[in-house]
Structures are given as C-alpha cells and as structure tokens.
Amino acid sequence: MWRAEQRRRGRPRALACAAVVLAAAGHAALAQLPVEPLVNEPALPAHPGPHWVWVNDVVFDYMADGRAYLIDADAGKFRGMLSTGYGYVGVVPARTSDVLYSPETYFARGTRGARTDVVTLYDPKTLSPAGEVPIPPKRAAIMPMVNASVLTDDERFLLIYNFTPAQSVSVVDTKSRRFVGELDTAGCALVYPTGPRSFFSICADGSLLKVGIDEQGKATGSAHTGKLIDAENDPVTEKGVRSGDTYWFVSFKGQVLPLKVAAGEISAGPRWWLTSAQERRQWRPGGLQHLAIHRSTHELYAIMHQGGEGTHKDPGNEVWVFDTATGARTRKITLASPAGSIQVTEDDKPLLLATFIGSHNLEVYDARSGKHLRTVPDIGLTPTTMLLP
C-alpha cells in the first residue's frame, strides 16, 4: 500500500522507499539479512506423496506450447512443469522406475515445417529431459485422454495410439529406450493394459481387440472379443478407469459396464446404472475425464450433470460416488465449480481433484466428506487430464 500512496505523491522510485520508515524503527536491533546464493530447487521426490498430481494442458489457443503441471494438492502449490510441444496429450508417470514418459510433437517452425515425434524421458526429481526416443510421426492428434499413451503393467513397454487415419500402436522399449515397432490395431482405438504384457483396444464394431506382446515388443497374437459395446445406441465413453483386474466403463446414458481382464481374457460383468429410472430422465455422466476410482474402498466417482443426449462431454456440478461391489450410490458431492475432469488419490485420506478445460483452476476436495478444501489458481489455459505420479 505504501507504494500506491507514493505513486499518488509522485515519488515512486524504489529508493524513495527509504523515506517511508513505517514500523522499522522498532527493528533497529535486527541483524542485516544475509546475501543469498542463487540455487536450484532441491530434488523433488521421484515418487511424490499421494496428494501430488500432474495436470496436462493442451493449450488449445496456443497449441505449440503444451504443458504438464505438477501440483501439491495439500499445500496448494505449483511444484514445477514440463514444456511438451504441439497438441499435447499427457505425461505417463512410471511406478517402477524414476522416469516420466512424455510423447511429444514438434514442428521445425512451430506450427509448420517438418514434424518430429519423440518420447521425452524426464527425470522426475529435476523435471529435466534425461533422454529422447524418436517415434514415427503418427501419434494420434486427439482430445487428450489417458488411454492414448500407457505403460504395460510390467512397465517394459510404452504404448502410443497412432491415427493417420490408419490405426496402430507404437511400441517403445523402456529398457533399451528405443522404438521397437508398431502393432496393427486396424479398426480399433486406444490402449488399455490388461496385464504385464497385454492390452486391449476398443473397436468401432463394439468388440475389443486383445493383443499380447513379447520380449521384443512384437505381438504374440491378437483376437477380438464378441460385441461388448453398443456403439450405436448407447456407447460407453473411452474414459474407463481400472481397479486391479477390472475396468469400469460408463455409457452416455449412465449404464456401467464392468470388464474383467484377468489372465489375458476379457469378460463383461453385470451392468448397472449410475441413476435410478427416475433420475435418468435428467441426470447423465459427462466430461473429459469424468470417472475416477478409489481402489482400496472400491469406490467409483462420476461427474454428473443434468442434460440429454449429446451432453456426454459437458461438465457437471456434482460428483456421485458408488460402491462398485454393490452398485449402490454412497454419496453425492456438490462441487464448488463445474468439473469436466476428476481424479481421486489412492490413500486412506483421499482427495478428490477436479478441473475443467474451461477453467484455470485445480479444485481440491476431501473425497470422503466432499468438503471443498482449496482452489489452486492459474493452472494452465485449458487443463485436460490429471494423472497421479
């Protein structure tokens, strides 16, 4: 405030501050502040506490300058960021090694010229690039979603969905840090790990394509399931979440499809609804990352809004929580602001993290009580998905 007053008096220079002694007289006995070195921040934990989160941002208006932000949701602090190039989808944290994988695209002249796709390997302790793996310039240019790039369960291979519009999966060997080949997934999209060396993709006809991978990153074989999804009338979104050997998908209208993926086989469990028949007339799930799961309590979190057909990507003002063992709704959480993306931390005092591509904030809630704990402001221009490191 003193500064504003100085401005008004026309004495704005920094040195003039000396004239404004304020309460300083009382501190005359204090020691002089020491000279400070210029330092780098100490190393971050390679595997931060459960309440840290990566927030990806495609920066839709300025797509050449994509980012991933690392946030400590307890402290409400921005811990660092990655600069990740054009049309960014998201970072892939590893559980078993100290590396962050980041599929990135660059153009020689920003938004034109030769295209280069790479997987940048970041050191999670310093957030500096530690290596780079060139991959074919085929990475799907899509709305960011988690299952565009994933690790196999044993974290030996990084799998990246390609769309040119030919569909395939690029395979990067995390051991040799090299691109080792491309798996054909014609007619099927995205990558959902199902075991140490296997995954499925979802096909346009409503079947799933099961693929196994060998030590060289080649397919050991692939097979289609029967039709498990009604792509025509009430498709499930691509935003399924996983708990152990089960994926939980949800349809546009709000029907849950559990998919058991044990032992390389895939089978659909009994379906159930997020909504009662009465609620279904008004309420639907929706958003960009509209589901989250808390594994130890087998709780499924879903963003809900009031709307009809065609609103499956709309944000919602409520999160409904379900016991996946029974299908029962256990509680509703009213959000402080609309969310399109949620994540739940996997600890025994879980946080519900929420953001929205039309917001610039990360909202932090107590996942149990639903209490809004804090807002972390100014996190990106168009935040998309959140990943737990």
Add this chain to the structure above:
Amino acid sequence: MWRAEQRRRGRPRALACAAVVLAAAGHAALAQLPVEPLVNEPALPAHPGPHWVWVNDVVFDYMADGRAYLIDADAGKFRGMLSTGYGYVGVVPARTSDVLYSPETYFARGTRGARTDVVTLYDPKTLSPAGEVPIPPKRAAIMPMVNASVLTDDERFLLIYNFTPAQSVSVVDTKSRRFVGELDTAGCALVYPTGPRSFFSICADGSLLKVGIDEQGKATGSAHTGKLIDAENDPVTEKGVRSGDTYWFVSFKGQVLPLKVAAGEISAGPRWWLTSAQERRQWRPGGLQHLAIHRSTHELYAIMHQGGEGTHKDPGNEVWVFDTATGARTRKITLASPAGSIQVTEDDKPLLLATFIGSHNLEVYDARSGKHLRTVPDIGLTPTTMLLP
C-alpha cells in the same frame, strides 16, 4: 435459443431440429441451397487500404506461439494471421515490393534445443511463407518495439537489432534474399533509418551512432553525434516516430525532442513540452507504442496518463494531439479503454487505432473527432505493436 430449449426438454439432437419448424412453412417455395465447394479465400491486396493494420502479439504466457494479426479496422474484421515463433517482436511490411518480412526464432523442441533464427518472407496476398533467410541466432530478445527490425528507406536492406549482450545489427539483402553481414553498433541500440542507405542507433551515453551502408550491405562509415539525450535524468523513450526527415522522440517527463535526419546528418530541433508546467505535475506520456504521427497534417498523437516517475510504460486513458509545426495541443481524445499502443492511419479520414498488452481488443476511433467507432474483439493474448501495411 431453440437449442437451449431443446436441451431442457432432453431432445438435443440436431435432427430433432426438424420438429421445430419455426417460420419455415412460409418459405416452402424457396429453392434448395446449392452444394458449396471448399475454397481458399481470394488473394488479399498486396498493399491493403489505409485502414488495415498488423497487430503483433508476443503471447507472453505461451511465447513459442507468437503471431501477427491482420485487421480491417473499417469492417472490424480479422483478415488473417501469421504464426511467427518464439518471443515474437513484429512484422515488417514493405512499401515497394509484395513481401512481408518477419524475423522469427524457433527452438528444435519448442522451448529448448537448438535455436534457429530466420527472416520468413510472406506473400502479403496469401499470407503463406514464400521464402526464408537464415540469420545468426542473435536477434535481440526484447519487449516488442518497432525499431528492432526495419527496412532502409530504399528497402534494399532489412536491419535487425542483435543483443547477445554484444550489440550489432544483422543485415539481410532483400534483393538476393541473403544474410550479408553484421554491423557493429557497440554501445548503441535499435535501428532508425535516416535515408536510402543509412540509419542511426541510440547509445547509452546519449549520443547517436550514424551508420551508412554500401551496395554490399557493409558499413561505409560510422560516427557519433554529440550527446543529444539525457539518459540519466529524463531519457527519451525508444518509441520515436518519424515524419519525412524528422523523428519525434518524447522524454519520460513529456519533453519532445525533434531530430532532423536530412542528408545523413542528425541535428536536434527546439524542444517543447507535451504538458504545461501545471499539467506536468500530474500528466505523463506512457505505453509500449505511445506515439503516433499523421504526416500530412503533421499531427503527433501521444498516450497520456496521470502518474509520476517510473510510469513511462503505463497505459493511458487519453490521447493528446499536437501540431508539430507549432507544438500546440490541438485536441484531447478520451479513450473507451486504456491504451498502451496507438497507431494513426495516413489518409485524409484517419483512424486512431489503440490496443493494450493487457487487453485482447483493438479499439477503433475517428482520429479527428475522437469518436469511438468500434471494438474488434479477441485480437491476441498480449498485443504489442501495430504496423500499417
């Protein structure tokens, strides 16, 4: 609005619109709309009318994705844009040829990796790159200002201010479209053309460095003037404007310094004030491009605000207009919103164009009456300077 209503009724599908016939019954006799080809826009004029303007944007939050926007201020229309890379300063339109020069910087990985500086040559009729001239990666990383990159008066050479922090000027031959060398301007900054093949730079000691250029783009000689500027007590800003053989600079406090540049020589004219002694206690010029000139009526436009020392970059709510022949203030224009940058079109119905790096709009005024004519919204994130094409 029908759409919103449909949403509420839970019938949002596009095809459902057919049920909402509105006033269509009355048009039953109308012919069917024709199939439309997909086309490119027709060629723009190489030298658009006087009321078009280039607005540069450094995109400070996402500096890898800089832009220049071409706006038709009469129609209030966005006509096109250039994508111009990291830390963009601005486009340099040519008067005598159909080309736009754009000094640009790119990094192999967006915000890291090998740096490449080029002058991209754009075709003003199509806004497509028509060529590229590599230049040393020394282009000054500065707050955008017009005299960072200029053409000699004969438009044979493009001159680009370098700062590494060694100071020099890169010379690009517009005829051969090649970088032809670097001129040493140690101790002096920026480039102000003074004739067909000459310019000056402003030196830290308050003198000007005069440089002549030969057919090969080499210096024919250089010499310092005496001290013309009081860099210590009341420096002139770098944002001088030119009318024929005179540059008009203005000091932080509001004193005008005319510099006559005829015949390769530079002499200071009589100084005068934008403000009366009384006004000077409250009013100062300020902004990012805070001066503009209308040559045929020898009118100088200055953004004015109320503030003291250190406010020389603040935006203002008024533009004061002066007759440079007499130093008399002819009128004041009250702005619809604060401006940090102004430009005046050089025709007989001049527009005053105004923007602000903290705004996203271009404001259009009648330069004579001061009447606010229109707002062109959503022009960039951090618009900086404006140039007339």
Add this chain to the structure above:
Amino acid sequence: MKLVDRWMEEGARDLARRTSRRGMLGRLGFVLAGAVAFPLLPMARGAAAKAPSASDPGDPSSCDYWRHCAIDGFLCSCCGGTQHSCPPGTEPSAVTWIGTCHNPGDAKDYIVSYNDCCGKGSCGRCLCNRNEGDRPIYAPFRANDYDWCAGSKVGMPYHCSVARIVGTK
C-alpha cells in the same frame, strides 16, 4: 447459444470470470465422415461471404448459425475465411466430418461438411462446440475428438473449421 452460456445458466456462479474467451472449451476434434462420399471439389479461389437471406438465415460467425449443429472448433468466418473458405495461408483438410443440420429458412435438412483449415496456429476466435451425434473415438468416422489436420498436406496444426453444404438429407 454457446455452450459456455448454457453452463452459466446452469448455475456455476464464478464461471463467468472463467469462461471468458480465454477460458474456453478447447475441444480438438471433429466428426469425420464422407471422405469417399464427399470428395473435395476442385479448389477454386473466390469464396463469397454469405449474405443473409431468407433461405439461409443467420450469421456464419455465430455459434448459433444453423449449419454449426455439429461443428467443433474456431469458426473460419471469424478468422479471415467464410463458412466454406479457408483463411489466407491455411490449407483445407482433405478428409472431412459431417453433420446433418436443419435449415429453419427452408425447413430442409442439409448435410454439412466441417473441414478443418490447417497450417497456422489456432485462430482463437469464435470457439463453437456443438456436440450432438458425436461418438467416442473408437468410432472414428463419427467421433469429433480427432484433429483431421493431421491428415492434411500441411499436417497437424489446426487453425479453424468451415461449415459448407454438401448435400441434402
């Protein structure tokens, strides 16, 4: 009506501050269809901006314009192009996604092709997101979450989207 407006209606109190132009939806993708059924006509120069008419009512720079019933992106009409021309210096995507929109001017349903214009940074003006008929990206030919510029001559960088008539239903 813009989606952001609708969200505001639905009660998000502090959304007003956030869903300025800067706080946009930022959707990337597009419903593909008809790369075979609707090949590009030979490129011609000289698009005319639509004059308002009784048979084609509305403003092509408004998200409400009837042809935008399934569009998703920045409207080329706000970016130096028109409803069927790409702005200067951008290239149309060769593949296209379509919607079927009802024209209140003549009460007919038209098939509308939403080609992307590519090769410059995002235009950033008039973001319009109308999501009807969209399917997940495992059904690519009906999914609007792909950026079809990736298949264009100049590659992935997306600038804006047009909405041209390619037929009647």
Add this chain to the structure above:
Amino acid sequence: MKLVDRWMEEGARDLARRTSRRGMLGRLGFVLAGAVAFPLLPMARGAAAKAPSASDPGDPSSCDYWRHCAIDGFLCSCCGGTQHSCPPGTEPSAVTWIGTCHNPGDAKDYIVSYNDCCGKGSCGRCLCNRNEGDRPIYAPFRANDYDWCAGSKVGMPYHCSVARIVGTK
C-alpha cells in the same frame, strides 16, 4: 500493490474483465546490472522458502513483497521455486539485473538481484511488473526490456524471475 490493480483504481471501468491473469502486462525484460559486481555464487542445491519474519516481512509470492521493487516477470515463488531458487528443470541466467529495495522490516536498503530462470515455457503465474528506475533499452544495464535468458546456458526461453539479496546499499 499490483500494477493492474492500480490501473483499475485509476478508472478503467472495463479493465476488470481484461486484466485477469489472462490479460496480463506481458513484459519481457529486465534491468541488468552487476554481472561483474555480483557474480553468481557457486550453485548450491537446497533453497529454503522464506519463512515470514519480522526482519524480512511479506510474502514472496506476492507482487507487493518488498524485494520485488524492480522485478518484472513471473515470480519464481509461484512456479516451484523461491525468491532465490529456480524451479525444477530451469537454469538461472548467468547475467542479472538489480534493484535497490527498502526493507520495511529492518529499515535498510538492500541490493536485490533479479535473475531469470530459463529453459521452459513461461510459468504464467504471479506476473509482477514494478517499473521504477527502468531506463530505455539503449541503456541496457538499466533497462528492463531485455530477456536475459538469451545469455543463459539454455538460451532465450524465459520461465520466471527470482529476487535474491546480494548486498546492502
């Protein structure tokens, strides 16, 4: 007090909407000084965030903090760094610009060095622009319109700025 606040005070009615974080000042440069007088100390790891104290009052993530009297850029304290440490993965600029700021906590004047942290995109948080003592860029060692990252090991890309004490007046 933030400059944007001051502008609003001074009566720009619709500035409120515009000078959100998205409508920022966007200044690039920095007052250089003391590359010789204040060489970098050997790089150490382990900056502690400042604890509020009577002798160093205020919040380093606020533009109002006394040390910010001549800073211009995004505050590293909001970006994963502190008032004298660069955020993870960024490199400090070797050259530095300084201001002299009055500490209301002990009534002394300190020389403050505003190094840039470089090598990632703009942090985008806590833009702070306090312009006192700035000179035009033809006086580089006192001009705050240069981006000193250009002289750093990783080059031009600017991330944020610190404000560390290098001496007393």
